[in-house]
Amino acid sequence: MRLDRFLSNLPRFSRKDVRLALLAGRVTVDGVTIREPLHEVREFSQVTFDGEILQMGKPARYFMLHKPPGCVSATRDPQHPTVLDLLDEPDKQDLHIAGRLDFNTSGLMLITNDGQWSRRLTQPSTKLPKVYHVETEQEIGEHYIEKFAEGFYFAFEDLTTLPAHLTILDSHHARLSIVEGRYHQVKRMFGFFDNKVVNLHRESIGPLVLDPALQPGHYRALSAEEIQHI
Numbered sequence: 001m002r003l004d005r006f007l008s009n010l011p012r013f014s015r016k017d018v019r020l021a022l023l024a025g026r027v028t029v030d031g032v033t034i035r036e037p038l039h040e041v042r043e044f045s046q047v048t049f050d051g052e053i054l055q056m057g058k059p060a061r062y063f064m065l066h067k068p069p070g071c072v073s074a075t076r077d078p079q080h081p082t083v084l085d086l087l088d089e090p091d092k093q094d095l096h097i098a099g100r101l102d103f104n105t106s107g108l109m110l111i112t113n114d115g116q117w118s119r120r121l122t123q124p125s126t127k128l129p130k131v132y133h134v135e136t137e138q139e140i141g142e143h144y145i146e147k148f149a150e151g152f153y154f155a156f157e158d159l160t161t162l163p164a165h166l167t168i169l170d171s172h173h174a175r176l177s178i179v180e181g182r183y184h185q186v187k188r189m190f191g192f193f194d195n196k197v198v199n200l201h202r203e204s205i206g207p208l209v210l211d212p213a214l215q216p217g218h219y220r221a222l223s224a225e226e227i228q229h230i
C-alpha cells in the first residue's frame with residue numbers, strides 16, 4: 001500500500017496531516033525517513049511517526065527445503081505428508097510454496113510468507129533457470145539436445161516451450177535447465193521421446209542452489225544475501 005494511504009487510513013491523520021507530516025520528515029519506514037507519499041508500505045514494514053511505532057511490521061520469512069520424494073507440494077493434503085509438515089515453525093498457515101514439485105520429485109523448494117518475493121521468483125517473465133538432475137528409463141540420445149533447445153509443442157496449453165539446455169551426463173542421466181515451470185514440464189519433455197523420467201531432482205532456481213549440507217527433509221532459513229538475489 002502507498003505510504004500516504006496507509007497513514008490516512010489511521011483515524012488520527014487527515015489527508016492534510018499526512019502531507020505535512022511527510023514533508024516535515026516525521027515518518028520513517030524501516031528506520032529511514034520517507035517524504036515520498038507513494039513509498040510502498042508492506043505488512044513487513046515498520047512505520048513510525050515522531051518515533052512512535054504505528055506498525056511493527058511482521059517478520060518476512062524465507063526457507064530452503066530439501067524436498068524428499070513422497071511428499072506433496074501443498075500446504076494441506078488428506079492422504080500424504082506435505083512439505084509444510086517438514087517445517088518446525090510457528091504460524092505455518094502464513095507460509096506458501098514458491099514453485100511446486102511433483103510428489104516424487106526431490107530437491108530445492110523455497111517457502112516464504114512474502115508473496116511479492118515468491119511472485120518475482122515464479123512469474124514467467126523473470127525467466128529464472130531451474131536446473132534439474134534427471135534419470136530416465138531409456139537411453140538419452142544426442143539428438144535430444146537440439147529438440148530441447150528448439151522447444152516442445154504442448155497441445156494442452158497451445159504453446160511451444162522456451163529453449164532449454166540439456167547436458168547429457170551419461171546414457172541415462174542428464175542435467176536440464178528450463179526457464180518455465182509448466183505442469184509436469186520435464187516429464188512431458190522426455191515423454192516426447194517416450195522416455196520415462198524415473199528420478200527427478202531440482203538443484204537450483206536462478207542463483208539459489210540447494211545447500212549440499214541439507215539432507216532430504218531438512219531445511220534452513222535463507223541468508224540475507226540469498227533473499228536479495230531474487
Ligand code: URA
Binds near residue numbers: 105
Ligand atoms: N517437471 C516435472 O515434470 N516435475 C517436477 O516436479 C518439476 C518439473
